Every structure is written in structure tokens, then in C-alpha cells.
Amino acid sequence: xxxxxxxxxxxxxxxxxxxxxxxxxxxxxxxxxxxxxxxxxxxxxxxxxxxxxxxxxxxxxxxxxxxxxxxxxxxxxxxxxxxxxxxxxxxxxxxxxxxxxxxxxxxxxxxxxxxxxxxxxxxxxxxxxxxxxxxxxxxxxxxxxxxxxxxxxxxxxxxxxxxxxxxxxxxxxxxxxxxxxxxxxxxxxxxxxxxxxxxxxxxxxxxxxxxxxxxxxxxxxxxxxxxxxxxxxxxxxxxxxxxxxxxxxxxxxxxxxxxxxxxxxxxxxxxxxxxxxxxxxxxxxxxxxxxxxxxxxxxxxxxxxxxxxxxxxxxxxxxxxxxxxxxxxxxxxxxxxxxxxxxxxxxxxxxxxxxx
Amino acid sequence: xxxxxxxxxxxxxxxxxxxxxxxxxxxxxxxxxxxxxxxxxxxxxxxxxxxxxxxxxxxxxxxxxxxxxxxxxxxxxxxxxxxxxxxxxxxxxxxxxxxxxxxxxxxxxxxxxxxxxxxxxxxxxxxxxxxxxxxxxxxxxxxxxxxxxxxxxxxxxxxxxxxxxxxxxxxxxxxxxxxxxxxxxxxxxxxxxxxxxxxxxxxxxxxxxxxxxxxxxxxxxxxxxxxxxxxxxxxxxxxxxxxxxxxxxxxxxxxxxxxxxxxxxxxxxxxxxxxxxxxxxxxxxxxxxxxxxxxxxxxxxxxxxxxxxxxxxxxxxxxxxxxxxxxxxxxxxxxxxxxxxxxxxxxxxxxxxxxxxxxxxxxxxxxxxxxxxxxxxxxxxxxxxxxxxxxx
Numbered sequence: 144x145x146x147x148x149x150x151x152x153x154x155x156x157x158x159x160x161x162x163x164x165x166x167x168x169x170x171x172x173x174x175x176x177x178x179x180x181x182x183x184x185x186x187x188x189x190x191x192x193x194x195x196x197x198x199x200x201x202x203x204x205x206x207x208x209x210x211x212x213x214x215x216x217x218x219x220x221x222x223x224x225x226x227x228x229x230x231x232x233x234x235x236x237x238x239x240x241x242x243x244x245x246x247x248x249x250x251x252x253x254x255x256x257x258x259x260x261x262x263x264x265x266x267x268x269x270x271x272x273x274x275x276x277x278x279x280x281x282x283x284x285x286x287x288x289x290x291x292x293x294x295x296x297x298x299x300x301x302x303x304x305x306x307x308x309x310x311x312x313x314x315x316x317x318x319x320x321x322x323x324x325x326x327x328x329x330x331x332x333x334x335x336x337x338x339x340x341x342x343x344x345x346x347x348x349x350x351x352x353x354x355x356x357x358x359x360x361x362x363x364x365x366x367x368x369x370x371x372x373x374x375x376x377x378x379x380x381x382x383x384x385x386x387x388x389x390x391x392x393x394x395x396x397x398x399x400x401x402x403x404x405x406x407x408x409x410x411x412x413x414x415x416x417x418x419x420x421x422x423x424x425x426x427x428x429x430x431x432x433x434x435x436x437x438x439x440x441x442x443x444x445x446x447x448x449x450x451x452x453x454x455x456x457x458x459x460x461x462x463x464x465x466x467x468x469x470x471x472x473x474x475x476x477x478x479x480x481x482x483x484x485x486x487x488x489x490x491x492x493x494x495x496x497x498x499x
Numbered sequence: 500x501x502x503x504x505x506x507x508x509x510x511x512x513x514x515x516x517x518x519x520x521x522x523x524x525x526x527x528x529x530x531x532x533x534x535x536x537x538x539x540x541x542x543x544x545x546x547x548x549x550x551x552x553x554x555x556x557x558x559x560x561x562x563x564x565x566x567x568x569x570x571x572x573x574x575x576x577x578x579x580x581x582x583x584x585x586x587x588x589x590x591x592x593x594x595x596x597x598x599x600x601x602x603x604x605x606x607x608x609x610x611x612x613x614x615x616x617x618x619x620x621x622x623x624x625x626x627x628x629x630x631x632x633x634x635x636x637x638x639x640x641x642x643x644x645x646x647x648x649x650x651x652x653x654x655x656x657x658x659x660x661x662x663x664x665x666x667x668x669x670x671x672x673x674x675x676x677x678x679x680x681x682x683x684x685x686x687x688x689x690x691x692x693x694x695x696x697x698x699x700x701x702x703x704x705x706x707x708x709x710x711x712x713x714x715x716x717x718x719x720x721x722x723x724x725x726x727x728x729x730x731x732x733x734x735x736x737x738x739x740x741x742x743x744x745x746x747x748x749x750x751x752x753x754x755x756x757x758x759x760x761x762x763x764x765x766x767x768x769x770x771x772x773x774x775x776x777x778x779x780x781x782x783x784x785x786x787x788x789x790x791x792x793x794x795x796x797x798x799x800x801x802x803x804x805x806x807x808x809x810x811x812x813x814x815x816x817x818x819x820x821x822x823x824x825x826x827x828x829x830x831x832x833x834x835x836x837x838x839x840x841x842x843x844x845x846x847x848x849x850x851x852x853x854x855x856x857x858x859x860x861x862x863x864x865x866x867x868x869x870x871x872x873x874x875x876x877x878x879x880x881x882x883x884x885x886x887x888x889x890x891x
Contacts, residue, residue: 215839215842216849218804218805218838218849218853219801219805220795220799220800220802220804221790221794221795221802225839226843229839229843232574243702244702244799244801247704255720273707273710274706275697275700276699276706278699319701320701321701322701363687
């Protein structure tokens with residue numbers, strides 16, 4: 144009885160193995176000259192509703208232009224290098240690293256595989272030497288850095304917030320004091336200052352000091368309780384527009400806006416009206432970072448044969464960053480203010496107004 | 500000859516359970532893979548196609564798992580030996596896992612449950628990284644110094660647990676879990692300080708480890724496999740000797756088997772507990788050193804991955820024996836390395852691999868269930884581990 148069960152299962156296993164061997168031999172010969180674009184994601188996973196999700200959406204948008212796209216997610220930092228190697232071995236024409244932590248592995252892979260194109264989101268994509276301390280680094284011919292001038296859209300948001308505020312106080316806070324975060328806060332604060340100069344007002348910004356380059360930070364991107372506390376404190380100090388720059392922690396602030404009813408929230412990275420519709424009633428606008436747009440552009444450049452190591456800079460002009468529509472709160476925004484904000488965007492692009 | 504036969508019999512009895520547990524885990528994992536493929540839900544009406552599709556997607560996934568952990572014919576186009584690249588990756592992942600696994604194994608044998616390998620790994624990584632990037636020493640000496648830094652730091656961190664247990668009776672499970680949290684946040688804080696911040700970067704990554712402090716690669720630049728795997732195997736042998744051939748090891752086992760008897764026999768229980776935890780810490784710390792010096796070359800916030808937690812599984816699967824731990828770590832290394840390929844070649848999410856690992860533990864933790872399923876008698880269910888529950 145027992146014996147027959149064992150031999151039976153061995154036969155079954157052998158049969159399955161034989162079947163799959165046959166199947167795998169027959170199914171790998173239909174790749175034409177399509178450009179294969181591959182994403183190496185970080186540990187956030189493809190459905191993080193933020194960074195990785197935007198990048199993957201951008202890659203899928205490039206599918207329409209004739210690219211074959213795929214992604215690999217990582218479970219820990221140790222997976223980055225093997226994942227990238229796998230994508231290179233598989234014959235990906237361009238490998239895009241999503242997230243600053245992947246930078247090291249991408250730079251190494253780019254140097255080792257000159258025939259494959261690479262891009263890295265949120266880093267300059269330069270070789271900073273063996274000790275990582277040579278600035279500015281050397282250009283790597285097959286690696287494109289993707290960076291964003293998010294301070295342009297944040298500047299608009301600051302101007303908007305200053306004009307929108309009834310209390311004359313607006314606030315911002317960040318996850319960590321790192322450049323991809325502080326650039327938003329700096330732009331926001333300068334936008335408020337610009338409003339004050341133009342209008343002769345004295346709107347106060349809480350949470351960021353332009354001169355000291357420091358301000359209010361949660362200390363990470365996952366502590367909802369602390370983000371909520373910061374938001375409450377801002378409200379108590381009289382701020383009625385709050386701009387959290389801490390990824391998903393914006394939900395804590397938007398929650399406070401909804402329950403407290405004393406403030407509105409400006410969402411960050413993606414259009415909050417779409418990504419977090421439950422907060423639609425308190426979202427004034429969103430400062431969008433076009434990770435998806437940049438990924439689409441990088442893949443498109445490979446399809447067109449125009450890829451270069453010159454960095455992609457997301458600006459208002461190329462829609463790499465922009466202010467989202469006001470959606471549900473449109474009726475509360477003064478039409479004249481809305482027009483000024485739009486004009487401000489054009490002035491930033493033309494260089495008439497400096498954002499930093 | 501008779502002795503040899505007896506040995507084989509004994510061994511086959513004691514490995515039967517882990518093997519069967521693994522088989523069950525693979526089987527249920529296969530079901531999960533099959534049902535995670537959305538195609539299959541459209542085939543309810545034709546049972547044959549339904550089964551075929553299910554078998555095919557599970558088979559594809561497991562084939563990719565093997566391709567990603569042992570040999571991949573697709574990589575042989577330039578050089579046949581490159582086909583073994585996946586095997587080398589298995590060793591790369593296994594090396595730190597062997598060391599953290601040994602840390603848990605050794606603690607088990609002395610009656611302690613070391614949940615703290617994760618924290619000890621982090622401290623080892625910190626020690627190796629700091630010595631590795633801050634000093635400029637000649638080759639070999641620099642690597643040895645970095646390893647020493649890791650062992651000392653992690654040894655002290657582990658020893659703290661043994662000391663607290665021996666002196667105050669604080670339960671090592673609670674202490675190690677809490678120390679894990681402290682380690683993680685200490686690392687995050689450390690990576691924000693000027694000393695550990697890489698120039699020009701604001702994100703949590705330390706400067707790269709100097710060339711001289713890196714572990715040499717074994718088969719050239721095409722493979723990531725490095726000396727770490729031999730360090731791990733050597734250390735595993737040393738632990739085997741320690742446990743089976745030395746007085747010190749006998750003391751460890753005695754305290755593990757019966758604290759009171761050991762005390763009556765004149766052994767110093769506090770000394771044994773502290774010293775065993777120092778070694779456990781050093782072992783896990785060495786794992787951290789191998790990771791930083793062998794494959795990652797830089798300290799990051801996520802450097803420890805889940806090496807310290809997988810170590811518990813590895814030690815359980817290895818039945819708290821050095822050889823078993825090595826084999827279990829190699830298996831887990833293969834699962835991790837192969838999991839990446841499984842994700843790349845099929846649509847199976849990498850999380851399935853983690854589920855299979857969890858199932859292995861589940862089945863091992865329930866020997867009665869495995870025995871019932873396979874209608875087994877006479878299979879040794881006890882392990883050599885002596886860790887006890889709350890009253891130990």
C-alpha cells in the first residue's frame with residue numbers, strides 16, 4: 144500500500160518534469176526585434192501605489208509604442224544585483240532601476256554590460272569612483288540618470304497655498320531630510336515667499352527653513368502616528384494648508400484634515416485625487432512627480448534610437464513634474480489665484496521666475 | 500561495518516521527517532502556484548485541461564526554481580561553465596545563512612532560543628563595514644581586521660543576552676526580540692551620521708568597503724561567489740568539533756539538557772550561558788561580515804534582509820546539528836536564488852518562495868501531522884535541540 148503510493152508519486156513527478164521540460168523548450172523563440180524594457184524595482188513592490196507603481200505604469204504606457212515590458216521586484220537589498228543581472232542576461236535592451244538604493248548595482252551593471260542601456264530613477268547616474276566620493280562623477284555612456292525639478296511644481300503649490308490660506312499660515316513636513324524630499328519643501332517655501340513679495344503679504348511657512356535647509360521630519364516613511372501628530376500640531380499653530388512630503392504618510396494628514404475640518408492637504412508624488420480618492424474632499428491639489436512619464440520617455444528614446452547618457456530632468460515644460468487639477472475643491476479656489484498660478488508656471492519655464 | 504549500517508539507519512530516520520516536510524511544502528506550494536495563475540479559473544468546466552494547466556504552471560515555476568539555483572542552459576551560450584552561475588548564486592546566499600543558522604543551532608543546543616541573530620548580524624555588518632571603509636590596511640590584514648571587528652561587536656551584543664539571562668533571569672526570547680528592534684534603529688541612526696554617510700549621498704548608505712577588505716572572488720568577476728562560503732563551511736566544522744569533541748561543548752550541551760544537573764556537576768551555568776551567547780553573536784556577526792565584505796560591499800539600512808529570521812527556520816530544518824544546518828542553509832539559498840529566476844521567467848510572484856519556506860517550518864513544527872499523512876511509525880521526531888518554553 145505504502146510502496147505503491149511512493150512509486151506512484153515518483154512516476155507522477157517524473158511525468159510532470161518531462162512535460163515541463165518539453166513545454167519550456169518550445170515556448171522561447173518568438174521574440175522579434177521588439178525593444179525589451181525591464182524595470183528593477185526596489186523592495187516597495189509593484190503595487191506600492193507610489194514610486195514603483197508609477198514607474199510600472201510608465202513602462203506599460205510604453206508598451207503601446209511597441210516595447211515589450213517586464214519588471215522584477217526585490218525582497219531585500221541583496222536582490223538588486225542578481226535581479227539586474229537576470230534582466231541583462233535575458234536580453235533586455237534597457238534596464239531601469241527604480242529607487243535610489245538600486246543606484247550602486249545599476250552603476251556596476253552599466254560598466255560591466257556596455258551593450259545594454261540603463262537608467263536610474265532619482266539619481267544622477269554617474270560613476271563616483273571606488274570610494275563613491277568623486278563629484279561630479281564620470282559619465283557612463285550607457286547610463287542615464289533621471290532626476291526631477293519638483294521644486295518647480297512645489298513653487299506653484301506654495302504660491303497657491305499662500306493665496307488660499309485664510310489664517311496666513313501654511314505648513315510642510317518631510318519623511319527624511321534627503322534631497323528628493325527637501326527639494327519639494329524648499330520649492331514650496333520659496334513659492335510662499337514669492338507670493339509675499341508680489342502681494343506684500345506676510346504668509347508664514349511652518350516646517351521648513353530655507354536658509355538653514357532644515358525643518359520638520361517624521362524620520363522615515365512609515366510612522367503614521369507621528370505624521371498625524373505633526374499634522375495636528377500644525378493645525379493648532381493655525382496652519383490651514385498642509386503639504387506632507389512623505390509618500391503614503393500624506394494619508395495621516397489628509398485624515399486629520401477630514402476629521403478636524405481646519406485644513407486642506409496638498410498631496411505629493413502622484414495625483415491624490417486618483418490614488419487616494421477617499422480624501423478627495425480635502426485635497427487642494429497634488430505636486431506630481433512624473434516618474435511614469437520619465438520611464439516612458441527613457442524607453443521611447445531606446446525605441447527611437449536617441450538614447451543618450453544625458454540626464455533626463457523632469458520639469459514643468461516636459462510634464463516631468465506638474466500641479467494636479469483642483470478637482471473637488473476647484474470651486475473654493477479663487478479664479479484670479481488659479482490664473483496667477485498658471486501664469487507662474489509659464490514664468491518658471493521661461494526663466495522669468497527663479498525657483499531656487 | 501555494523502556500526503556503519505547503524506549510523507546510516509539512524510541518519511535516515513532523523514532526516515526522514517525534514518525531507519517529508521519539505522516534500523509536503525513543495526506540494527502545497529505547487530498548488531498555490533497553480534491557483535495563483537488567473538488562467539486556471541476559466542478552466543473549471545474541463546477537468547483535464549484544468550489539471551494540465553495547473554501542473555504546467557507549477558512545473559514551469561519549479562523548473563525555473565531549479566534553473567535559478569543549480570544550472571541554467573540559457574546562460575551557456577558564451578561559456579558552458581557560466582551555466583553553473585545559478586549554483587554559485589546559491590552559495591552566495593547560503594554563506595551568511597549558514598553562519599546565522601549556526602548561531603541559532605548552537606543556542607538551541609545550550610537550551611537557549613536565539614531570536615536575535617538578526618540584530619547580531621546587523622552589528623557584525625556594522626563592525627565589518629566600519630573597519631572596512633575607515634581604515635587603509637594591506638590586503639589580507641585588512642580583511643582579517645574587518646572580520647575581527649564584526650566578531651567583537653556582534654559577540655558583545657550577543658553576550659549581553661547571555662549575561663542578562665544568567666544574572667537576572669531575563670528570558671532570552673524577549674531580550675533578543677527587543678535587541679533586534681534596537682539594532683535596526685541603531686543602524687538607521689548610524690547611517691544618518693556624518694561618519695557613516697557616503698559623501699555626496701543623503702540616503703542611508705555607508706561608504707563602500709575598501710578593495711583590500713573585500714573577500715576574494717573564487718572564480719573571477721563573472722561570478723559573485725567568494726571566500727565567504729568556505730569561511731561558513733569551515734566555521735560549521737569548527738562548531739561540530741566544539742560540540743562533539745571539547746569539554747566546553749560538553750558543558751554547553753549539559754546546560755542545555757539539564758541546568759540543575761550541570762550545576763550540581765560543578766559547571767558554572769552563568770559562564771556557560773554568557774559564553775555560548777558570545778559565540779552565537781559572533782557567528783551571526785560573521786554572517787554580517789560575509790555579506791558586507793563578500794557581496795554587498797556597503798552597509799545599507801536593509802543589509803540584513805531576513806537572514807537572521809530565516810536562520811531560525813534553517814536551524815529547525817537542520818535539526819540543530821551543524822551538518823543539518825549547512826544542508827538546510829544550502830536548500831534555502833537555492834530557494835532564494837531560484838526564487839528570483841522563478842519571478843523572472845514565470846509570472847509567479849517571489850512571495851511564493853517565502854510561503855514555501857513558511858510551509859516547511861509549519862510541517863516540521865507539526866511532526867505528528869507529517870507522520871499521520873505518510874502513515875509513518877518509527878521516525879525519530881525529537882531533535883537535538885534543548886531549548887525550552889517559558890519555564891525553562
